[in-house]
Amino acid sequence: MSAPDPRDELVTHLPAMRAFALSLTRNGATADDMVQDTVVKAWTNIDKFQAGTNMRAWLFTILRNTYYSSRRKAKREVADIDGIFTERLSVKPEHDGKLQMSDFKVAFEQLPDEQREALVLVGASGFSYEEAAEMCGVAIGTIKSRANRGRARLAELLDNNDDTAMELTDAATMAVVTDSGPVAR
Amino acid sequence: MSHSDDDNRQRFEAMIDDNLKRLYSDLVQEELPDRFKDLLSQLKDQDTSASSKK
Numbered sequence: 192m193s194a195p196d197p198r199d200e201l202v203t204h205l206p207a208m209r210a211f212a213l214s215l216t217r218n219g220a221t222a223d224d225m226v227q228d229t230v231v232k233a234w235t236n237i238d239k240f241q242a243g244t245n246m247r248a249w250l251f252t253i254l255r256n257t258y259y260s261s262r263r264k265a266k267r268e269v270a271d272i273d274g275i276f277t278e279r280l281s282v283k284p285e286h287d288g289k290l291q292m293s294d295f296k297v298a299f300e301q302l303p304d305e306q307r308e309a310l311v312l313v314g315a316s317g318f319s320y321e322e323a324a325e326m327c328g329v330a331i332g333t334i335k336s337r338a339n340r341g342r343a344r345l346a347e348l349l350d351n352n353d354d355t356a357m358e359l360t361d362a363a364t365m366a367v368v369t370d371s372g373p374v375a376r
Numbered sequence: 377m378s379h380s381d382d383d384n385r386q387r388f389e390a391m392i393d394d395n396l397k398r399l400y401s402d403l404v405q406e407e408l409p410d411r412f413k414d415l416l417s418q419l420k421d422q423d424t425s426a427s428s429k430k
Contacts, residue, residue, distance in 0.1 A: 210404040
């Protein structure tokens, strides 16, 4: 009789929304508050969602708008320096010459918001450059250059001078990996 | 830029994207806090009581 309610679909996007929020805020409590705000906004504005379009893209757009407007309000409140990834996702290093995940997380969190966002959207969550550009309200070229600058900066931070530099198994790395709590700097 | 520099760069970028995907999928797989299930059922209840008043 009636068309399916798009609000029923919301729940399926929650884990992705939370992952996106965590990578933007680098703080678990802030991320969850942001997801909550986004869910309420989406629920009450569901008539603005165009059926048949990508709901995840729509939700991510609301979420990032929420983030950037709160960031403006907070006047660049200092982010959790130890970072959510370091705290939550301590992984053992793989001794196969690949980038160490903990080093990668630390480096990733140092990128500017716009570069992290571009990399998460196109590098990790599988949006096209075109979709990401639309979500961020910028040109496709802007997203491409943000992603490329982000990758270049990561390369710099991870000291990619030669192949051996990728094997980052110094004491600091081991400390990050073995210590499940925040790391004192 | 030499050919092998290009190769290195490409390999490195592929590695970065692999790491990004791992980082992100770890976050996606985290268990969802109960507050979100509660929130959704709250929103549903509000709608139900609002429409039954009409």
